[in-house]
Amino acid sequence: MPACIFLLPNSLPSPNEIKALGKDAYPPVLRNFLEGFGEPKVATIFENPALSGFASMQWVWMLLTQRENLAPSAPYLWKGLGGPKVHQEFWALNGYRKENGVLKSAGDVFDIDEECDLRDLLNPIARQFNFEVQVLDGRFFLARKKAWQVLITPWLAQEDKPAAQPAGPEAAEWTEITRVIEESLAKSVFNEYRAKAGRPPVEGFWINGGAFEEQLLPYTQIRCALTSDPTIRGISEAAGIARAYIKSSTAVWPDCPEGDRLCILDDFNDPSVKTDPARWSAAWTRAVKRMEHLTATAKGFEKYHPRLVTSDGLRVSVIEKLQEQKSSFAFWKSPKNYTEAWLNSGR
Template sequence: MPATIFLFPNLVLSSEQTKRLGKAVAPASLREFLANCDSFRCTDVFANPALSGFTASQWLWMLLSQRDTLAPTAPYTWKGLGGPKVDQEFWSLNGYRFEDGRLESSSDTFDIDDECDLRDLFSPLARRFNFDVQVLDGRFFFVRKQAWNTICVPWEAQRGKLKTPADGENASQWEELHQEIESALASSELNRRRNQEGKPRLDGFWVSGGGFDEQLLPYTQIRCLLSDDPYAKGVAEAAGISKNYIVSPKKGWPDCPEGDRLCVMTDFEDPRVKEDSELWTKTWDQTIEKLRTYMEGCVGFEKYHPRLVACSGMRVSIVERTKEPAKGFSLFRKKYDHAADWLSAGNL
């Protein structure tokens, strides 16, 4: 029975958030939607706390690529943005500022004024480390012909934490590059202008996600993807999903062959949603309406079963319907109540 897979980044609740939400933790609309979901399970994606926060991107990579290596986000973000095929290794740059020693996000994309200044700043530094600078849709990338043997945590996992050291043969180069970027920014006029324009300060750039754009064989059996995220779109295309079947969630399902479908839900990416019980319940009511619309929009939707995947920290929590509900009066059908366990990844 084909599945309609809904991936929810940043959804799993911490124990503190669960207590704060109280009785509102499992809204009635969600419990009703999951009443026929007979299967619940949790899976650890990472064992290393340094990678906490990267779970959704890693799980999507493992699902589509059928590989368990650390996801190389940079080349597939480039691909998902519509960048041309380049036989070089790509690394993403994400701007950060220091807050009490922690790295907080300043910006991932830049307007034309910042882009010009940053090109001038990056170009001489990049050449010293055998990189070229590429920019697409305001996003910066370093590219090089030879693999840079460096292992570093992805920006999604680094954000909001103390700086995590790199590992690997070229780890010292990676550290030196970051120091050079921080020094160049400290002495440039860029931050003075950004401050006048009300933009956040740039103290440095996190270089991560390195890898080459490869065709991910064998191709996935998932037939289509609903997502606006460039990385997700790039991985899906490399895994064999036709561009015609990679569309925005606003457009609904494309007319694709029968098989599993995947939708990335962004309703809970704003952390404030999990801090307010009224907003939490309202968001779930709206989300359930979307889920019902997506389920009904599948061709032959009665054959499809929902699989909801919640991510946060280092785990994924999955609830799904694996068998058809018993026929007969609905009053006598077994109802399941996995909502609270699913939202807390079994950590209640």
């Protein structure tokens, strides 16, 4: 029986958030939608709290590729943005600023004027370390033909935390290039222009997600994907989903072959949604309406059923619609509602 798989990143509240939401923690619209769903199953994606925040991306990687290595995001971000096939190892650059000992996002996408200034600043540094600068849609990458033997926390897990330390044989080089970039930015007038435009200063770049792009064999059995995340779009295409069957998260299902379908819902991307009862309830109202519509409009030889995946920083919790009972006694059964158990899976 094919499934409509709905991933809701960051929608799994912590016990403290559940307590703060009080009676509004379990919205009636969600409780009604989950009637007839089975008991939730919880999977720990990471034990290491340093990787907290990367669970959703890692889960998508594991779903689409059947691989358990840490998801290499940079080459698939390049691919998802429409970049040409280049036989080089790609590393993404995420701008940061420092605040009270942690790294805060300073922006990942730069306008044309900023792009020109950053090219001039980064090109000589990149050459010094045997890289070249690649830019696509205002996003910056470092690329090289030889693999860089560095292990570093993905930016999605690094943001709002003290800077993690790199590992691997060439970790010292990662530390050095990061230092040189920070010093060059501090000496440049780049952030003066940023300040005049009301934008936060860029004090450095987090170099992460490095890998060579490859066709991710064997190809996935997922037939289409609705997502606005360019990295997930790139992974989906590399895993065998035709580009025509990869649409934005707000699109309708494409006319794709029979099989499971994936949709990434963005209603909980802002963490503050889980701290405001009104916004929390409104987010679930939008999400449920979207899931009901997509489940009803998924056409095939068999009836599609919904499978919901919620995540926090380290874990995912999966709940799935049970097959309808054919017995005449099914009318007398009162199945348990697992809404509370599902949302209490966080920690």
